[in-house]
Amino acid sequence: MSDKEAEFREFVGTQMEALRGLAYLTCGDWQVAEDAVLGALARLYVKWGRVENPQAYARSAVVRAAIDETRRPWWRREQSHGDALPEVMAPDEILNVDDRVHLRQALLQVPVKHRAVLVLRFLEGLSVPQTAAALRCPEGTVKAYTSRGLDTLRRILGAGLSIDERVEARHEAV
Amino acid sequence: MxxxxxxxxxxxxxxxxxxxxxxxxxxxxxxxxxxxxxxxxxxxxxxxxxxxxxxxxxxPSVPPATPPPPRSGSLDLLFSGYRSGDLRVGDPEWVSLTNQLASIGREVSPGVYRSVGRIAFYPAGSLAQTSWLGGPMEPAGVINGHAANFITVSRNALVKDTSLLTWKNADGSMVLMAAHENRLSRAEMVRLATAFRVTAPRPARLPFAISWMPPTMRLVAVDVSRPEAATALVTPARDGIGFELEPVYEQAAFVDAWSDPALNSAPRPIGLSFPRSTPGKASAPSGGIVIGVQRGFVPGTGPTPDCAEFTLQFHARQCVAAPDATSNVVARAGYDVPVADLERVATAARTVGVINDPETWPTAREALPASAWVER
Structure with missing residues (x-):
């Protein structure tokens, strides 16, 4: 095994879970998210050693791949079990599970691109320019999507939703 | 939250x-x-x-040994004369819808040639009907990439000892070379055949023009060798019209003196004739008209055609006229052609151009009314 491949394996080992979660939040399906991660990391393997910031590249590639997965025409899309057995919110003694299901359903109501912007900005902590670069779209689009995505979430989750001041402050500094 | x-x-x-x-x-x-x-x-x-x-x-798609000629008119000359040692092959003299003939001469003294044979060229697609091709064959090796054969000709009253050599060219054309009385050796025949080339088509020209022709008649052959005496043959239109010039019979002398035809071709199936005759004596093909125009005044002729039986041929008549004081016209046919048509043809013909400058002559297509032209 070459040094490069060893580095790549180490990178995948440490980043795959985070990337899987990122993809899931973007596309709303674990299996689709895994496929997106696999495809994105396979592309990164080919370019490994030539990519300046592998983490940023992987994040951007995974989010775009997850968005693309949701755009596939139905005849090219694998039908996941999640589609066949949709998660239905049900009372549960464990409050966290209830919250998670509720939140996931709320997120799924946000358009996929808006959702990707929210995930990159408020989960990954990217600035507007960084998010724009990752999604290859204008900064104005990122701002608009952020605003609309937050509006949608607030409408579903209630006015109590706030954004992370620390993250916001970091964004402002960039 | x-x-x-x-x-x-x-x-x-x-x-x-x-x-x-x-x-x-x-x-x-x-x-x-x-x-x-x-x-x-x-x-x-x-x-x-x-x-x-x-x-x-x-x-190019397939490099041929002999480049095929571009698309030509139905009476274009398709090869050119050439020399090989003391032998000379002339330009095509008679050109028909089916084949074209040239003479082969041997230079016996500077500028003086003796007839030794003839070449008959059949363009691609022409079907040779001459019976000589049915004789016994012997392989003659390969000429320009294609198998050649000698053919033995049986001696008869009209043909003396004659050798034939036949071969095909890359463009699908066929050549039949005849050595009269074996005056060409087989080696000389192969040498001449190897030097033969198909050339770019050039239109046959006639030193006369005819302004009227029966609308049913088609131009099937022309004699293009002699500026002072040229001939055109027309026959009734029919499907697949053709006219094969006899490739084997020899004229008595080369270039400027010619024998009379020995046989009247009129009763024979159309497509065979004896072309090498003076215009006034050419045989009339069945149902057709031979038109000869000579430079030279014949006493007793005038602008009004004089029509009478032509006794030297079987069942034929002719109209003779002199359109001017320097030429005369003969239109000859069997009795199956109305005499009124012969008269009108003889009246409609006249010499055109400068006698020794073929470039001033009309092409065969231009020399006759458009209705007589056969498009191929």
Whole structure:
């Protein structure tokens, strides 16, 4: 095994879970998210050693791949079990599970691109320019999507939703 | 409730991953392999596009041994005279819809030739009907990439000892060479045949023009060798019209003196004739008209045609007229052609152009009314 491949394996080992979660939040399906991660990391393997910031590249590639997965025409899309057995919110003694299901359903109501912007900005902590670069779209689009995505979430989750001041402050500094 | 916390919560409780690091690495390797293969194919295609395509575009389809002539008119001359040692092959003298003939002479003293044979050229698609091709054959080797054969001709009252050599050219045309009385050796025949080339078509020209022709008649052959005495043959239109000039019979002398035809071709199936006769004595093909125009005044003739039976041929008559004081016209046919038509043809013919300058003569297509032209 070459040094490069060893580095790549180490990178995948440490980043795959985070990337899987990122993809899931973007596309709303674990299996689709895994496929997106696999495809994105396979592309990164080919370019490994030539990519300046592998983490940023992987994040951007995974989010775009997850968005693309949701755009596939139905005849090219694998039908996941999640589609066949949709998660239905049900009372549960464990409050966290209830919250998670509720939140996931709320997120799924946000358009996929808006959702990707929210995930990159408020989960990954990217600035507007960084998010724009990752999604290859204008900064104005990122701002608009952020605003609309937050509006949608607030409408579903209630006015109590706030954004992370620390993250916001970091964004402002960039 | 902070959004970042909510997002963190949403991605918790993930199911077990289906893919391991090994799966990711294997997928990466497959992708790399596909990409490298793609680049190799793209490079090959680029090389092909840069080198192969221009060569394919520039390359002629099949390089023939003898370049085929461009599309020609139905009475174009399709080969040119040439010399080989003391032998000379002339330009085509008679040109018909089916074949064209040239004489072969041997130079016996400077500028003086003796007739030794004849070449008959059959363009691609022409069907030779001459019976001589049915004689016994002997292989004569390969001429210009195609098998050649000698043919033995049986001696009879009209043909003395004669050798024939036949071969095909790359364009599908066929040549029949006759050596009269074996005055050409077989080696000389092969030498002449090897030097033969199909050339670019050039229109046959006639030193006269005819302003009227029965609308049913078609021009099937012309004599283009003698400026002072030229001939045209017309026959009734029919499907697949053709006219094969007899390739074997010899005229008595070369170039400027010619024998009378020994046989009246009129009763024979159309397509065979004895072309080498003076215009006034040419045989009339069945149902057709022979038109001869001579430079020279014949006493007793005038602009009004004089029509009478032509006793030297079986069942034939002719009209003779003198359109001016320097020429005379003969129109001859069997009795199956109305005499009124012969009269009108004889009246309609006149000499055109400068006698010794063929470039001033009309082409065969121009010399007769358009209705007489056969398009091939």
């Amino acid at each position: 902070k959004l970042s916390d909510l997002l963190e919560t949403a991605r918790e409780d993930a199911p077990a991953a289906r893919y391991t690091v090994d799966d990711v690495v294997a997928a990466g390797r497959r992708r790399k392999r596909r990409r490298n293969t793609g680049w190799a194919i793209a490079a090959l295609l680029a090389v092909f596009a840069a080198i192969g395509v221009p060569q394919l575009v520039a390359r």
